[in-house]
Amino acid sequence: MKIKNVTKFKENIYRGIFTILAFASLFFLLGITVILFKEGLPIFQKVSVFDFLFGRYWYPTHADAEFGILPIMLGSLWVTIGALGVCVPLGVGSALYIHELAGYTQKSVLKPLIEILAAIPSIVYGFFGMVIVAPFIQRTFHLSVGLNAFTGSLMLGIMATPTVCSIAEDALSFVPKSFREASYALGANRWQTLINVIMPAAGSGISTAIILGMSRAIGETMTVLMVCGGAAVIPHSFFQPVRPMTATIAAEMGEAVMGGAHYHALFAIGLILFLFTLVFNIIAEIISRRFRVKLGLGR
Amino acid sequence: MDEKVRMEIKNMNFYYGTKQALCDINIQVYRNRVTAIIGPSGCGKSTLIRLLNRMNDLIPHARIEGEVLLDGHNIYGPDEDVVDVRRKIGMVFQKPNPFPKSIFENVAYGLRVNGIKDRQYIRRKVEKSIKDAALWGEVKDRLNDSALALSGGQQQRLCIARALAVEPEVLLMDEPASALDPTSTSKIEELIQELKKRYTIIIVTHNMQQAARISDYTAFLMLGQMVEYDLTPKIFTNPAKKVTEDYITGRFG
Ligand SMILES: Nc1ncnc2c1ncn2[C@@H]1O[C@H](COP(=O)(O)OP(=O)(O)OP(=O)(O)O)[C@@H](O)[C@H]1O
Ligand SMILES: [Mg+2]
Numbered sequence: 001m002k003i004k005n006v007t008k009f010k011e012n013i014y015r016g017i018f019t020i021l022a023f024a025s026l027f028f029l030l031g032i033t034v035i036l037f038k039e040g041l042p043i044f045q046k047v048s049v050f051d052f053l054f055g056r057y058w059y060p061t062h063a064d065a066e067f068g069i070l071p072i073m074l075g076s077l078w079v080t081i082g083a084l085g086v087c088v089p090l091g092v093g094s095a096l097y098i099h100e101l102a103g104y105t106q107k108s109v110l111k112p113l114i115e116i117l118a119a120i121p122s123i124v125y126g127f128f129g130m131v132i133v134a135p136f137i138q139r140t141f142h143l144s145v146g147l148n149a150f151t152g153s154l155m156l157g158i159m160a161t162p163t164v165c166s167i168a169e170d171a172l173s174f175v176p177k178s179f180r181e182a183s184y185a186l187g188a189n190r191w192q193t194l195i196n197v198i199m200p201a202a203g204s205g206i207s208t209a210i211i212l213g214m215s216r217a218i219g220e221t222m223t224v225l226m227v228c229g230g231a232a233v234i235p236h237s238f239f240q241p242v243r244p245m246t247a248t249i250a251a252e253m254g255e256a257v258m259g260g261a262h263y264h265a266l267f268a269i270g271l272i273l274f275l276f277t278l279v280f281n282i283i284a285e286i287i288s289r290r291f292r293v294k295l296g297l298g299r
Numbered sequence: 300m301d302e303k304v305r306m307e308i309k310n311m312n313f314y315y316g317t318k319q320a321l322c323d324i325n326i327q328v329y330r331n332r333v334t335a336i337i338g339p340s341g342c343g344k345s346t347l348i349r350l351l352n353r354m355n356d357l358i359p360h361a362r363i364e365g366e367v368l369l370d371g372h373n374i375y376g377p378d379e380d381v382v383d384v385r386r387k388i389g390m391v392f393q394k395p396n397p398f399p400k401s402i403f404e405n406v407a408y409g410l411r412v413n414g415i416k417d418r419q420y421i422r423r424k425v426e427k428s429i430k431d432a433a434l435w436g437e438v439k440d441r442l443n444d445s446a447l448a449l450s451g452g453q454q455q456r457l458c459i460a461r462a463l464a465v466e467p468e469v470l471l472m473d474e475p476a477s478a479l480d481p482t483s484t485s486k487i488e489e490l491i492q493e494l495k496k497r498y499t500i501i502i503v504t505h506n507m508q509q510a511a512r513i514s515d516y517t518a519f520l521m522l523g524q525m526v527e528y529d530l531t532p533k534i535f536t537n538p539a540k541k542v543t544e545d546y547i548t549g550r551f552g
Contacts, residue, residue, distance in 0.1 A: 104359050178396035181354060182458070186409035186465055187386025196412070197398055 033274070040268035043067065046261050052268065058232040058243075060252065060262040067265045071234045073272070075242035076218055078235055079152045079228060083217035086157020088210055091164025095209075098165075099172040100194060111169065118162035126226035129155040134227060143239055145229055150238040152228035156220055160213035167212060171205020172198060204288040211284040215277050221246040245273050302329040305499045306351065306469060311365035313346060315358070320346045322523045324365075328469070328516075333491060333500045335514035335531065337507060339546070343523045344503040345393070348471050351501065352388040353381050369469070386413060389467030393474040393503075395454035397446035397461075402429075402438050405446045405457055409465040424464055432460035433490050452483025459490065470494065472502040476509070488513050507547060511535050519543050 043052065047067050055068015098110050129151055137154075138146030175198050183193040199206070229241020232248065243251075249266050256262040306328040313321035320343050328334050336344045349355045351367055353374060366373045374384045386409075397405050406425040415421060425442075429435045434456040438449070446457055455475055462470060472491075476484040491500060491513050504510050510517055511531060518528040519538075527534060527543045538544045 176396070178392060178394065179398060181357070181390075181392065182396045182398065182461075183408070183412075184357075184382075184385055185352060185354065185390040185392075186412060186461065187382055188409075188412035189382045192412045196408070201399060 036267060036271045036274055039264060040271040041264075043261060043264035043268045046264075052265075053272075056234060058248075060256070060265060065261060067261070069245075069265075069269055069272075071232050072243055072245050072248050072269065074234055075149070075228070075232070076244040076246070076273075078149045078238065078242060079156060079224060079244050080214060080218045082149060082153025082238060083156035083160055084210070084214060086154060087160040087164050087213045087217070090157065090161045091209065091213060092168050092206060094161070094165045095168035095172060095206075096194070098169050100190070111166070114162045114165050118166065120159075122159065122220060122222040123226075125155050125159050126223040129223060129227035141239060145241055147227055147229035147241055148239050149228060149235055149242045152224050152242065152244070153238070155223050155227050156217045159220065159223060160216045163216055164209045164213040167209035168202070168206045171202040171209065174205065175201040204290070207287045208284050211280050211287075215280050218244075218273070218280075219246060219277060221250050225250050245269050302332065304328070305330040305370065306501075307366075307368040308347075308351075309366040309368065311347075311350065311367070312363070313343075313350060313355070314362040315346075316360045320523050321350075324520075324525050326518055326525065326528055328499060328501060330499050331495055331497075332515040333495050333502060333513055334516045334518065335510040336501065336503045336518045336520060337505065337510050337546075338520035338526075340505065342520045344505075344520055345473055347520065348390075348473050348501060348503050351469070351471055352385050352390050354385075354390065356381060386465055387467055388469045388471060389462035389465065390471040391455070391458050391462055391473070391475045394478055395451055395458050397449070397454050397457050399445065399447060401443045402446050402449070402457060403442040406461050406464050409461060413465060425460075428460040428464040429457075431463050431494070432456045433486060433493075434460055450483075452479045452486065455479060455483070455487065456490070459487070463494075467498070469499045469501065472500065474503050474505065477505070484509075507535075507549075519546065521546070 047055070052067055052069060053073070054070050055066060056070050057066040057068045058071055059066045094110075094114070098107055098114075102110060130147070133154060134146030134151050136146070137143065137148075137151050141150075179197050179201060180193055183197045188196070224244045225247040228244060228247060230243045230247065230251065231241040232243040233240070235242045249269055252262065253266055256266055304327050308324050308326040308328075311321055311324040312319065324347060326334075336347060338344055346355065350363065351374075355361050355363070363375065367375060369384070369387065373379065374388075398408060400408070403425055406428050407421050410421050410424060415424075426435070429438065434453060437453060438444075438457075446454065449457060455478075459475070476487050479487070488509065491502065494500060495515075502510075502514065514531045516529070517531045517534040519526045519534065521542065527538060527540050529539070534543065535547060538547065544550075
C-alpha cells in the first residue's frame with residue numbers, strides 16, 4: 001500500500017517534469033512567433049503587403065525610404081537553388097557511393113569523416129569562401145567581383161552536403177537487406193535494384209535529407225553575409241552579388257533604429273523566413289508520412 | 300532408378316572470414332524432385348542453400364571453394380554472369396519479403412527487370428504465376444493494393460508467385476513456412492507438390508515431419524558437415540548413420 005503510493009507519487013513528479021519541459025519548448029516557439037508578428041506586422045501600416053513582397057527597391061535608410069524585399073527574397077531564392085544544385089548531387093551521390101560501392105573499410109572512414117565536416121562552424125566556411133574560393137571564381141570567370149550568388153551557392157552547397165549525405169546514407173541503410181536479396185534473386189542487377197527498390201524505399205529519408213539541406217541553406221547567415229557580395233538588387237545572373245534575407249537582417253539590425261520602420265521591416269523579413277522554413281518542414285513531414293504509409297510502417 | 304541430375308554440389312567448402320561454415324559438401328540434386336536439407340539450428344543449412352544462387356556473394360569476407368554445377372555448368376565459373384545465374388535459380392526466403400509495391404507490381408517486377416515490356420504478356424504472366432501459387436482467388440480483386448496489406452501466409456505465396464514469374468529452372472526455399480500458421484503451411488506444402496512437376500525444388504526445413512511429407516531426397520547436415528544424403532524414406536526409416544537416427548527420432552537437439 002505504502003510502496004504503491006510512493007511509486008504513484010514518483011510517477012506524478014516525472015510526469016510533471018516532462019510536461020513542463022515539453023511545454024517550455026512550445027512556449028519558446030510561441031514566444032518567438034508572437035514577437036516576430038508583433039515586431040514585424042507594423043511595417044504594413046507603412047507599406048502594403050504587396051508592395052513589401054514585390055517591391056523592387058530596398059532603400060531602408062533613404063530619406064524617402066523604400067521597403068521592397070523582392071530583391072532580397074530573390075537573393076535567398078537564387079542562393080538556395082544554387083546550393084541545392086550543389087548539395088543534392090554531391091550529397092546523394094556520395095551517400096550512394098558510400099552505401100553501394102565503398103568497401104567495408106572505406107565506409108568506416110568516410111561516414112564519420114563526412115559527419116565531422118558538418119560540424120565545421122559556418123564562419124570557417126565563410127572565411128574559406130572569401131579568401132580562397134571568391135578570388136578563384138573571379139579569375140576563372142573574369143568577373144569584376146568574386147563575391148556573388150555563385151560563390152555563395154557553392155559555399156552553402158558544400159556546407160549542406162554533409163547533412164544531406166549523412167541523412168541520405170542513413171535512409172539507404174535503413175532499407176531492409178531482404179529487399180535487396182529479393183530483387184537480386186529475381187535476376188535484377190545492382191542498378192535496377194538500386195533504382196527500383198532501394199531508392200523508393202529510402203525515398204522519404206532522401207527527401208527529408210534534401211529538405212533539411214535546403215533549410216540549412218536558406219537559414220544560413222554567416223557564410224552568405226561574407227561571400228554573397230551584399231547588393232540588394234534583383235539578380236539577373238548567378239554571377240551578380242546578392243543579399244539574401246538572413247544577411248540583410250544580420251547586417252542591418254545593428255544600425256536600424258529600434259521601433260522605426262526599418263526595424264519593423266527587418267522583423268517582417270524574419271517572419272517571412274520563418275514561414276518559408278515552416279512550409280519546408282511541413283512538406284518534409286508530409287512526404288515522409290506518405291512514404292511511411294507506402295512502406296507499411298504505420299503513421 | 301534413373302534420375303536426371305539438375306544441380307550438383309562438388310567438394311564445397313565455405314568460410315565466413317576464418318570461420319569454416321561448410322565442410323566438403325557433395326550433393327546431387329535431381330530434376331523434378333524435392334530435395335530437403337535438414338539439420339539442427341546453425342548447422343549451415345541457410346549458408347548452403349544461399350550458395351546455390353550466389354546470394355552469399357553479398358557477404359563481405361566470405362570465401363568459397365569447390366563447384367556448384369547447374370546442368371553441368373559451374374555457376375561460380377569465371378565467365379558466369381551472376382545476374383543470369385540468379386534468374387535461373389529462384390529463391391523464396393524464410394521471412395516473407397514482398398516489396399513495398401502493389402501485389403501486381405511485386406510479381407511483374409522480375410519480368411520488368413528482365414527486359415520484358417509487353418504489357419499484355421506481363422498481365423497474363425502475373426495472373427498465371429499468382430494462380431500457380433494458389434493465391435489468385437484471394438487477391439484477384441485487389442491487385443493494386445499494397446502487398447504489405449496481405450497476411451503472412453499470403454505474402455509468402457506472393458513471394459512464391461514472384462519467383463515463379465521469371466520461370467526459374469530451380470526453386471530454392473529457405474524455411475518458407477517457418478513463420479506461418481498450420482493452414483498456410485499446409486497450403487504451401489500442397490503447392491510444392493504441385494510445383495515439382497515443373498520445377499526442381501530444394502527446401503530447407505527444420506521441421507522433420509515436413510521434410511518426410513514433401514521431399515523425395517533428404518540431406519542431413521550437422522556442424523557444417525553433410526552426415527547423410529539419400530532418398531527421404533530411407534533417411535527416415537533406415538538411416539545409415541547413428542547420428543542421423545538420433546536426430547530424426549529427436550534424441551538430441
Ligand atoms: N554473415 C555471417 N557471418 C558470419 N557467420 C555467419 C554468417 N551467417 C551465418 N553464420 C554462421 O554460420 C553458421 C551456419 O549458419 P546458417 O545460417 O547457415 O545456419 P542454419 O542451419 O540456417 O540455422 P537456422 O536453422 O537457425 O536457420 C552459424 O554458426 C552462423 O553463426
Ligand atoms: Mg537458416
